[in-house]
Amino acid sequence: MGRKAKFTDDDFFDATLRVIAREGAAACTIADVAAELGAPVGSVYHRFASREELLARLWLRTVRRFQEPYLVVLGAATQGDAESDEPVRAVFRWVRQHPDEAQLLLLHRRRDLVARMPDGPGAEAATLNDTLEEAFKAYARRRFGRADRAAVERVTFALVDIPYAAIRRHLGAGGLPPRGLEALSVRTARAALAEDGTADT
Amino acid sequence: MGRKAKFTDDDFFDATLRVIAREGAAACTIADVAAELGAPVGSVYHRFASREELLARLWLRTVRRFQEPYLVVLGAATQGDAESDEPVRAVFRWVRQHPDEAQLLLLHRRRDLVARMPDGPGAEAATLNDTLEEAFKAYARRRFGRADRAAVERVTFALVDIPYAAIRRHLGAGGLPPRGLEALSVRTARAALAEDGTADT
DNA sequence: CTGATACTAGAATATGAATTCAGATATGAG
DNA sequence: CTCATATCTGAATTCATATTCTAGTATCAG
Numbered sequence: 121m122g123r124k125a126k127f128t129d130d131d132f133f134d135a136t137l138r139v140i141a142r143e144g145a146a147a148c149t150i151a152d153v154a155a156e157l158g159a160p161v162g163s164v165y166h167r168f169a170s171r172e173e174l175l176a177r178l179w180l181r182t183v184r185r186f187q188e189p190y191l192v193v194l195g196a197a198t199q200g201d202a203e204s205d206e207p208v209r210a211v212f213r214w215v216r217q218h219p220d221e222a223q224l225l226l227l228h229r230r231r232d233l234v235a236r237m238p239d240g241p242g243a244e245a246a247t248l249n250d251t252l253e254e255a256f257k258a259y260a261r262r263r264f265g266r267a268d269r270a271a272v273e274r275v276t277f278a279l280v281d282i283p284y285a286a287i288r289r290h291l292g293a294g295g296l297p298p299r300g301l302e303a304l305s306v307r308t309a310r311a312a313l314a315e316d317g318t319a320d321t
Numbered sequence: 322m323g324r325k326a327k328f329t330d331d332d333f334f335d336a337t338l339r340v341i342a343r344e345g346a347a348a349c350t351i352a353d354v355a356a357e358l359g360a361p362v363g364s365v366y367h368r369f370a371s372r373e374e375l376l377a378r379l380w381l382r383t384v385r386r387f388q389e390p391y392l393v394v395l396g397a398a399t400q401g402d403a404e405s406d407e408p409v410r411a412v413f414r415w416v417r418q419h420p421d422e423a424q425l426l427l428l429h430r431r432r433d434l435v436a437r438m439p440d441g442p443g444a445e446a447a448t449l450n451d452t453l454e455e456a457f458k459a460y461a462r463r464r465f466g467r468a469d470r471a472a473v474e475r476v477t478f479a480l481v482d483i484p485y486a487a488i489r490r491h492l493g494a495g496g497l498p499p500r501g502l503e504a505l506s507v508r509t510a511r512a513a514l515a516e517d518g519t520a521d522t
Numbered sequence: 523c524t525g526a527t528a529c530t531a532g533a534a535t536a537t538g539a540a541t542t543c544a545g546a547t548a549t550g551a552g
Numbered sequence: 553c554t555c556a557t558a559t560c561t562g563a564a565t566t567c568a569t570a571t572t573c574t575a576g577t578a579t580c581a582g
Contacts, residue, residue: 121526121527121528122526122527122528122529123527123528123529123530124528124529125528125529125530126529126530127529127530159530160530160531160532161531161532162529162532162533163529163531166528166529166530167529
């Protein structure tokens with residue numbers, strides 16, 4: 121019943137990702153995506169109602185793919201000072217293995233990609249956000265015995281913002297972060313989480 | 322000899338900045354800028370050859386304005402562990418005083434703003450880059466006794482990337498960073514610069 | 523083999539924003 | 553007061569892309 125699809129949704133996402141990695145999100149046109157995949161533009165619109173929806177769903181797939189392994193590591197983190205090492209390393213690992221997706225996630229704000237998130241994807245986006253937020257709260261509780269705004273912010277800073285900061289410059293320049301940066305990030309994240317006299321976030 | 326100008330270049334830059342802060346760079350059209358200033362679109366083109374040039378020069382003005390006070394602080398940094406405190410604080414100070422410009426600088430890559438930097442501005446951009454690079458090298462020499470790639474990278478990470486990382490999330494959400502983050506950043510930057518057994522960047 | 527279906531095709535159209543252009547206006551010099 | 557000149561205006565034009573549309577094609581059920 122019906123012709124067999126020549127391209128999968130993921131084919132379109134992958135092609136879009138490559139174009140964005142190469143030319144930047146702003147310069148990524150539907151015609152570019154179609155050409156990258158060797159498909160006509162009409163096919164893109166057969167799958168996706170609009171450019172907006174294509175980008176929104178690609179963004180979602182990317183967030184999901186990053187979060188999946190990351191949440192596992194975050195939940196399994198061992199006790200003590202080294203508790204932050206694995207999550208930080210996980211970010212580096214993921215970036216090395218998925219440079220194009222990392223570029224999408226680290227170098228673009230969702231807002232600049234999709235002005236108004238379509239309804240369907242929007243719901244999933246909220247879910248993903250909540251899941252991550254919950255994981256950080258759990259981590260904060262484990263680590264600091266509380267999960268107020270300040271504690272969660274500090275955890276986010278140490279486990280996400282710091283590795284992102286280390287990586288971003290290099291991704292932007294089109295390369296991967298040098299090995300040494302990983303060690304530095306691990307060490308820095310530990311310091312950010314260490315208890316000391318300083319007032320909390 | 323000739324009519325007096327009604328708007329200065331800076332008027333246009335400021336208007337552009339406000340539009341970008343409000344709607345994002347991608348959504349910033351020439352018509353928006355003109356409306357924001359209460360000028361007709363033609364006037365924009367009387368001053369700037371293209372949208373590209375307008376954005377390029379705004380970007381430059383912004384980098385220049387950030388660097389000027391920052392370089393002073395960087396050069397005057399005191400000796401010892403606290404050597405990194407002032408530069409980090411300077412970033413926070415500047416962001417609080419210039420939230421719109423900070424948003425431009427922290428939330429957008431130059432490449433996404435201007436695909437191809439026009440020649441004139443391009444030359445100044447290179448100069449600004451070199452100046453900052455030199456300042457970091459000098460800092461690295463003072464601090465580590467060397468200014469190789471790894472040392473400079475580490476300094477950049479501690480003095481720029483870390484405060485940026487702390488601030489970025491909040492700027493994106495449309496607010497300023499909470500006070501506590503400044504202390505955390507200062508502390509974290511110190512750790513990133515501290516000598517220890519770990520291999521360098 | 524045949525019709526129904528779900529997709530591929532890419533030319534044609536619509537849309538929105540950048541850019542141009544043909545005056546209109548203000549200012550200073552003489 | 554008038555000319556020369558620099559600047560301003562905003563409607564008209566051009567351009568780049570998103571989006572739509574009409575046709576063609578492969579696959580499956582019967």
